[in-house]
Amino acid sequence: MNHFSKDTRTAIEAKEEAQKIAFGPVIFQAAQAMRKNGLLQVIRDAGKLGITIAEAAEKTGLSEYGARVLMEASLGMGVCTLNEGKYAITKTGFFLLYDDLTIANIDFIDDVCYNGLAYLQESIETGKPEGLKVFGNWATIYEGLSSLPPHVQKSWFSFDHHFSDGSFPIVRKIVLGMGIKKLIDIGGNTGKWAISCVQQSPDMEVTMMDLPGQLRMAEKKVTELGLSDRIHFHPVNILDEKEQFPGGHDAIWMSQFLDCFSEAEITSILKRCYQALGDDGRLLILENFWDCQKFAAAAFSIQMTSLYFTALANGNSQLYDSEVFKKAVFAAGFIIEKQIDYIGEAGHTLLVCRKSMAETNA
Numbered sequence: 001m002n003h004f005s006k007d008t009r010t011a012i013e014a015k016e017e018a019q020k021i022a023f024g025p026v027i028f029q030a031a032q033a034m035r036k037n038g039l040l041q042v043i044r045d046a047g048k049l050g051i052t053i054a055e056a057a058e059k060t061g062l063s064e065y066g067a068r069v070l071m072e073a074s075l076g077m078g079v080c081t082l083n084e085g086k087y088a089i090t091k092t093g094f095f096l097l098y099d100d101l102t103i104a105n106i107d108f109i110d111d112v113c114y115n116g117l118a119y120l121q122e123s124i125e126t127g128k129p130e131g132l133k134v135f136g137n138w139a140t141i142y143e144g145l146s147s148l149p150p151h152v153q154k155s156w157f158s159f160d161h162h163f164s165d166g167s168f169p170i171v172r173k174i175v176l177g178m179g180i181k182k183l184i185d186i187g188g189n190t191g192k193w194a195i196s197c198v199q200q201s202p203d204m205e206v207t208m209m210d211l212p213g214q215l216r217m218a219e220k221k222v223t224e225l226g227l228s229d230r231i232h233f234h235p236v237n238i239l240d241e242k243e244q245f246p247g248g249h250d251a252i253w254m255s256q257f258l259d260c261f262s263e264a265e266i267t268s269i270l271k272r273c274y275q276a277l278g279d280d281g282r283l284l285i286l287e288n289f290w291d292c293q294k295f296a297a298a299a300f301s302i303q304m305t306s307l308y309f310t311a312l313a314n315g316n317s318q319l320y321d322s323e324v325f326k327k328a329v330f331a332a333g334f335i336i337e338k339q340i341d342y343i344g345e346a347g348h349t350l351l352v353c354r355k356s357m358a359e360t361n362a
């Protein structure tokens with residue numbers, strides 16, 4: 001679905017939108033300040049009748065000046081309305097307070113991305129995540145993930161899990177329905193998927209592949225849950241092309257993983273998947289594609305998240321346009337047997353792929 005085919009705004013609306021972009025960082029900081037200092041909650045609690053600046057200042061303990069500048073800004077932001085000196089929350093303000101997608105996005109941008117995004121232009125020029133230096137000297141964020149400051153890690157995982165949590169139960173039914181007994185989970189991260197699969201399917205085994213730091217965290221959890229006999233660990237830096245994948249599995253699962261890589265890297269990874277799978281093996285890919293979204297807000301979130309990959313994650317990947325992504329899948333020798341779109345609130349797409357019978361030259 002293409003939400004972007006027409007320029008529907010009048011000139012006046014377009015100029016307003018341009019100002020929202022110009023003041024984007026100010027809007028963002030004002031919204032976060034109002035969430036964190038309780039102003040937004042106090043305005044919400046006042047209901048439709050609304051609340052004056054002096055009352056809101058008193059209830060939050062802010063100075064009247066502090067409450068005033070934020071509340072006045074909230075009008076232009078579309079977060080509050082003003083009638084007869086009283087501020088009331090709008091639907092947008094309500095989403096800022098209570099909507100899961102908005103909260104995961106805003107905290108992720110604040111804690112993980114905000115400072116690093118100042119290096120976006122430099123990152124585009126060098127093809128490296130120049131913004132990552134705000135946290136440490138790693139080549140990619142994944143190498144540093146297990147040692148990021150706790151609040152940054154928390155927002156990173158909440159963001160990641162917000163996307164996967166809603167879709168996993170739906171996709172798990174589909175995947176378990178395929179009768180898979182031995183699965184490789186590449187980029188298995190905290191082990192959420194692997195754990196839930198073996199818990200739901202008593203004769204299933206999963207081999208998790210990920211960077212050693214991530215696997216250590218996952219292994220701890222798996223051991224605590226007493227699942228070590230059915231979840232195995234294969235530490236790997238997938239970018240090392242000498243790394244081949246363990247054979248003897250029915251399927252390979254990759255959720256929100258291939259978006260961590262460039263098109264050429266995706267093809268290289270998938271060629272090794274091709275080698276590891278038998279002729280009947282399945283390749284299962286769960287991704288968010290911005291061109292496969294029902295809602296413009298979802299497509300927008302995905303397009304903006306791509307720039308996190310550019311400035312912070314690795315400098316060369318993104319959440320893809322499905323057509324660009326599929327070219328990398330075909331280049332590795334796979335065909336797409338089935339594509340299921342609009343999965344869960346996050347609008348995931350599941351690609352069920354099979355080996356095409358023509359061998360690749362991997």
Ligand SMILES: C[S@@+](CC[C@H](N)C(=O)[O-])C[C@H]1O[C@@H](n2cnc3c(N)ncnc32)[C@H](O)[C@@H]1O
Binds near residue numbers: 142161187189209254
């Ligand atoms: C966005 S997370 C996906 C987590 C999980 N599959 C999900 O759907 O929630 C990407 C995962 O890929 C792993 N990863 C990134 N680069 C990697 C590399 N070069 N080799 C192995 N794993 C890598 C990260 O450690 C992380 O666990």
